[in-house]
Amino acid sequence: MDANTLALAQEIDFSMWGLFARATLTVKLVMLMLILSSVWAWAIIFEKIVAYRRARREAAVFDRAFWSGEPLDELFDQIxxxxxxxxxxxxAAGMTEWRRSHRGDGGMIANASARIDRSMDVAIQKEAEDLQRGLPVLATVASAAPFVGLFGTVWGIMHAFIEIAQQQDTSLVVVAPGIAEALFATALGLVAAIPAVIFYNxxxxxxxxxxxxxxxxxxEFSTILSRQLDS
Structure with a gap:
């Protein structure tokens, strides 16, 4: 490599901003999409970590109160x-249906146990949907980001070969910037996808x-109520 070529290569900005600034519009859009996807994924990750930690803490506190021996009606009145x-x-969903199942004469309406179970199942389903909201986004980022980055790489390499053909020059000064920009798109795809895969699982x-x-x-709660119904 002659001195002039080496000097020109050293003047090329290979920083992340330099790679982004020299990229074509299509590759820039791919890079921005991957950056936004990564930010979105990390926002979901932190939000879910906090939500699950809070849910476990709340469940532990309530479990101690539930098994403390306090009458269930009094516990329900408190919460x-x-x-x-x-x-x-x-x-609360189970206790609400339990109270609704009492007749005016003190007896129980038929099939009370089945209705209580369904009420709690519906409540659990609502909580599950809320807890799992956002996880499909992580799965999408994990599966799609590498391919989006690869698309940017292919497009960038294609543009680099066009530059070589137009300038009739295969020197490092012509080849290196285009290849570096193209590979930067793949790197961003992996940066977005790898944490999404790990934290999704x-x-x-x-x-x-x-x-x-x-x-x-x-x-367990349904079993307790069933014993009370049988008695």
Missing amino acids: GPEPRGRAQRVF KLSADSDRVIAGYEAFAD
Whole structure:
């Protein structure tokens, strides 16, 4: 490599901003899309980590109150029909239907146990939908970002070969910038996809554990109410 070519190569800005600024409009749009996808994914990740931590803490506090021996009617009166905690809302759904199933003479309306179970199942389903909201976005970013980055790379390399053909020059000064810009798009795709894959799997498992805890509580609560109905 002659001295002039080496000097020109050293003057090329290979910083991230330089690579972005020299890219074609199409590659720039791809890069911006990947950056926004990464920011969106991280926002969901932090929001879900906080939400699941809060849900586990609320469930632990309510579980201690539920098994403390306090009468269920008194516990329900304390938390109200629309509590803030997720586990409390499942309990409130069952207790609300339990009270509605009482007749004026003190007896129970037929099939009360089935209605209580359905009420708690509906409450659990609502909590599950809220807990899992945003996870499909992580799955989409994890699966699509590498291909979007690859599209930017292919487009950038195609543009680099066009530049070579137009200038009739295959020197490093002509080839290196275009190839670097193209590969930068793939790097951004991986930067967006890898954390999305890792945290999607982790957060999905965390969500399943929280929901399984609600379902286990609903089964135990339903058993307690069934014993009271039988007695």
